Amino acid sequence: MRQDIRAQREWHDVYRALAVPRPCRATELRRRLLMLSTRIEWHPFWSTPDGWTPAARVELRRQARQTRRADAA
Numbered sequence: 001m002r003q004d005i006r007a008q009r010e011w012h013d014v015y016r017a018l019a020v021p022r023p024c025r026a027t028e029l030r031r032r033l034l035m036l037s038t039r040i041e042w043h044p045f046w047s048t049p050d051g052w053t054p055a056a057r058v059e060l061r062r063q064a065r066q067t068r069r070a071d072a073a
Contacts, residue, residue: 004043008064011036 014033017023040060045051
């Protein structure tokens with residue numbers, strides 16, 4: 001699995017963990033979310049012409065969801 005897709009999947013997992021009322025280890029989760037956000041934002045793909053479009057970000061999220069579904073099956 002591509003590193004950017006893996007980071008996006010983990011970002012969603014951490015975000016969901018923070019969304020519950022009074023999450024355990026909230027500070028650790030916030031730090032992890034920030035680190036993953038930075039990793040995704042500064043991935044080399046986003047500095048290419050193909051990565052400049054908003055559609056590229058949507059596609060990354062779509063692929064992360066698709067790989068999650070494939071893993072669950």
